């Protein structure tokens with residue numbers, strides 16, 4: 498069984514990389530960088546895109562541009578990659594960890610509501626694995642309590658909520674182009690937004706406090722250099738051309754794998770709310786009920802890997818159990834669902850969803866056998 502490799506690249510990347518090589522601008526002012534920002538922002542239904550060298554600094558920039566810092570609290574899910582929380586800490590604010598929903602793996606709006614306190618300034622919704630968090634309820638809550646709603650869309654290139662794309666609903670969407678992401682240049686990131694003033698502030702942070710109408714040596718605010726290179730932009734432009742077709746392929750193959758395993762007792766795949774229809778399928782997530790399956794998550798994981806299908810037994814701990822946060826510097830709400838997922842959840846990387854029908858059938862069969 499040949500599992501598709503990731504990243505996927507081709508002649509188009511080479512063609513665009515050669516164009517950069519032949520140019521005199523290899524850095525962030527090459528026309529490809531602006532083009533990538535415009536085209537990716539438009540793809541996410543946003544008016545503005547600001548690129549940066551990864552999807553961690555993009556979250557930091559977004560918080561900084563909203564004036565969030567010391568004394569403020571930001572609500573984040575207990576399940577995510579560490580950047581969602583460390584970005585909050587690095588701007589001097591305090592992350593507040595709240596629970597996720599049992600099967601969407603996304604932040605639970607009810608738990609968010611219960612966690613809001615006098616110092617709360619923002620909520621970061623992570624669209625975990627691809628399907629978007631409940632943007633209706635989180636949006637209403639943010640509006641009612643006058644909080645900033647950010648989208649950590651590192652897993653959600655092209656994902657939709659009632660036809661609106663990730664990054665276009667909150668103040669900003671933060672995207673990652675790190676090696677495993679569905680669109681990659683090895684490293685890279687982008688903030689998308691429909692708020693012109695916000696985008697201008699973010700641009701100034703990423704580009705040494707310059708203004709579009711100011712000179713090279715004129716710096717109007719405290720910024721830094723987070724610019725990406727033209728090499729990254731070249732590769733990402735080619736990746737963006739392939740993304741819509743790959744998203745469709747992942748949707749189709751994810752449905753096929755789920756169908757093939759639908760009758761297995763004790764195996765539950767991520768619930769995708771109908772409002773979060775099209776999504777990137779960055780991860781194919783699920784949970785094991787050991788009693789019904791007759792196997793623990795770890796036994797299931799071992800059997801799947803032995804059958805040749807790459808699989809990860811979820812995160813080793815909730816974010817707040819990392820040594821960093823065990824020492825304090827955060828507020829932790831009760832998170833029984835997140836804790837349960839640490840014991841019983843798993844994910845398949847998106848490359849298992851990029852094969853043709855025959856490969857997808859073999860993958861489904863291999864997973865099915867691993868459940869027996």
Ligand SMILES: Cc1ncc(COP(=O)(O)O)c(C=O)c1O
Nearest residue numbers: 551552553578580651673674675
């Ligand atoms: C949910 C989430 N947020 C943020 C990031 C950070 O992105 P990057 O690795 O580009 O800094 C990641 C990356 O793995 C992620 O999974």
